[in-house]
Structures are given as C-alpha cells and as structure tokens.
Amino acid sequence: MAAETDIQFDGWRVNRVSGEITREGRTSRLQQQPLRILVELYDHAGEIVTRDQLVKILWPAGIVDFDNGLNVAMRKLRVALDDVDDMPRYIETLPKVGYRFLVARAPVARAPTRARGFVLLAAALVALGGVFWWSSTRIPDSPKLNHVPSLRAQELYLQAIHQRSRRDVNPTNETMRLFEAALKEDPDYAAAWAAYGFTMLGSVMRQMNPPGEAIPKARAAAERAIALEPNLAEGHVVMTHVLMDHERNYAAAEKSLERARATGDLTAHYWHYSALWNGHLGHVEEALANMRRARELEPMTLLYAANYGVILVMARRYEEAIELLRPLVDANPKFDLARGVLARALMATGDLDGAREQLEARGEIGLLQSELAVVYVKLGLRDRALQELDRIAENGRKGFGVGYYEAAIYTALEDLDKACERLEHALTDGSILIHWMRLDPQMDALRGRKCFTEVERRLYGAY
DSSP, X not given: OOOTTEEEETTEEEETTTOEEEETTEEEEXXXXXXXXXXXXXXXTTSEEEHHHHHHHHOTTOOSOOHHHHHHHHHHHHHHTTOOSSSOSSEEEETTTEEEEOSOOOOOOOOOGXXXXXXXXXXXXXXXXHHHHHHHHSOTTOOOOOOOOOHHHHHHHHHHXXXXXXXXXXXXXXXXXHHHHHHHHOTTOHHHHHHHHHHXXXXXXXXXXXXXXXXXXXXXXXXXXXXXXXXXXXXXXXXXXXXXXXXXXXXXXXXXXXXXXXXXXXXXXXXXXXXXXXHHTTOHHHHHHHHHHHHXXXXXXXXXXXXXXXXXXXXXXXXXXXXXXXXXXXXXXXXXXXXXXXXXXXXXXXXXXXXXXXXHTOSOOTTOOSHHHHHHHHTTOHHXXXXXXXXXXXXXXXXXXXXXXXXXXXXXXXOHHHHHHHHHHHTTTTOSGGGGTTTOGGGGGGTTSHHHHHHHHHHHTTO
C-alpha cells in the first residue's frame, strides 16, 4: 500500500517529500523544481495548470522572468518520466497557456481507523526488510541519486540563467557573479558548474576573455559537472563545445555528444551543439534540423535563432536568412550577433549599404569581427578596411584568435597569398570561425589552393 505522501500512476511511484521516483525496481530522485511541478499537475489531473501558476509555485518571490527556468524544470520532469516523445503519455503541453496531466490520480487505499496502527506498523516492518534486501542485492556500481541543491543555490542559479538570456545589456559579468555565488553556496551543484562553463565559453565568443585564460576554466567546470553527475547532459554538451571549437578534436567532440545523448536528456543545448558539429563538417540539412529542434524546445532563446541564421548564410540561403533575422533584429535592436549575421546575408545579396548600416549599429562586435572590413572593401573604402585590420591585429596581441578574420579580409582585398598565410595561422591562434571554412562563402577564392586544402585536412582530419 502506498503512503499518503506517494504519487502513483502507470507503475510510477514518487515520494512527494524526498522526490524519490521508482518504477520496475529502478530508483532515482527528482530535483525539487521538477518535483513541485509534478505534484501540482498530479493534484490537478485533467485540469489545465497555467505557466503562471507554476512560476508562482516555484518562485513565489516573483523577482525576475523565470520562463527559461520553467522550461528547464519541465524538460527534466519529462525526461525522468520518459515522456519526451511527440505524443506525450503523461503531460500535455498547451502552447503559451500551460500543461495538463493526462493520467487519472490513483486512489490511496486507507486502512479502517481501528486497524490503521497495525497496518502502519506492518508497512514499516516490510519497508525495513526491503532496505536490508536492497542493500544486499543492489548493483555496487549503480549511480548515486542526484544531488539536490540548496534552495538558495537554485535561486542564484536561476537568476544567472535569466541574466544570461538578456539582450538589452551585456550580462556576462553579472551572470558569472551569480553562478559563482551559487557554486559557493553549493559546490556540488552540477548544473551550475555546467552553466558556469558555458558562460565562460560565451565570454570568449564575445571577445571579453582571451581563450588562453577562459578555456581551461570552462573545461575544468565541465569536468566537475560530469564528475558530480555523469548523467547530466549539460556537462557533456559543454565539454563538446570545448573539444570542438577550442581543442579542434572532432572525434572526441562526437563521443562527448554521444555521451550527452545516452543520458536521455536531449536538451536544447544538446541539439544546438549537434547542429554546430554538423554545420562545421558541412552537413547542412542535419545542422538545420538539429537547430530547429533546439528552437522548438526553447523558442525564446535568441542565440538559437541567430545560429540558425548562420547556417542559412553558410549554406548560401541568403533570402531565408534575411526573412528570419530582420524581424528578430527589429524586435531586439541590441542583439548584435543577429545584426552581424543579417549583414552577411545582405552583403551577399548586394545590399552593401544595408549591411554597413547593420554592422555600424552594433554596440559590441563580438564574434563577427571581419564583416565590417569586408563591406568597406566592397564599397571601395580601402583605408577604412585597413583600419579594421589594425583593430583586429590589436585584438590578436591581447590573446584572441584573429587569423581567420584576417584571412577573410585579405581574401576580399584579393591578396590571396597573405590570406593563405593568415588562414594557416588561424589553425593555431584560437580562431573560432575557422570551423566554418568548409562552407564559408568568404573563403571561395581560396578553395582549390594548396593552403586551403592543407588547412582543411589538418582541421577536420578524417571527417
């Protein structure tokens, strides 16, 4: 007989207090936020539970917009219940409204009042015997129950996630501060370690922290997350980013993606990095499909839309990229990455003035460092292009990878020997965009040259 604190349906048993979740003899533990969602949905089985209701339950203080946090918690609940297919068995999503639990509550059997004490005593003895049986028969190497972070650490973590999603300011420093506070509060918080590593990698992309300083910290954070919770997909996803974009090891990155997939928690981050892995290798349709999946899971995450645009541009589908990115930029005028990608598409269609307008409107140049110089070259403003080259070279002296940017600019200037020299340098200086060289239209003039073929061979190996 189940205790009154148990939730029961379709063979599942979940303890409302501890979060222990059992089915067919396998036991794990839900973290507190997915547990609270399940309790609310189960207690209102068949009824619509709005997103606002769940946000108020999970974050009663209502300090910030926790939409992304709710998406993450709901995804973890679905994964725990193996309810991730297109046709849900337990939790129905009503887009922009909320959720509905599809299984009727199981009645809780009650013993007659006079016999209740005897029944409880018998249940306790059975449970005690079960503990001894489980202790003597369990597999020694079975994974530990997931660590449940402190509520204060969870609050700091979610505030950091919210900050990271902002596009009205550069939130990186505040995000890092909040993640560090969460980890100080709870050093065993695996998800916070993974998120900290991801944000550190983002600071490299935004040209805030040189790779030589930031990448070792990001790798250490990913390793810590994996050591604490091997079944946490996010740790493996962050490691994929390190291995692919910074250590140039596509084979190891593929294995890391496989480990993430084996957890069963196919997060939006997982699909995002699967898309980038495929895109870097030139698998356009697979990359687009993966990025669409990431956007479906987290439609409010602007990064996924911008990188979908990157793949479209690299695939020379410029009109599609413009159709996607122009309204995104109009709605989010400080989203500089999207401006840069939109400018690439406009430039390719001949709208040089439109591309220049987008690039000069950026508050932060970030990852796309060479685009303005290339536009200046195409507009006949050679001196302005050379000034941009000087600025980029100064970034190189600060420890950032700039060889690939310089190769793109020299290619536009038709100095192909110099472009080859800088492309070869990009293999070792930490240039991030070199991973797109197989598709990148800006490299077309170098294709077929010995330098291009050799760099491609060294970068991709057998892939």
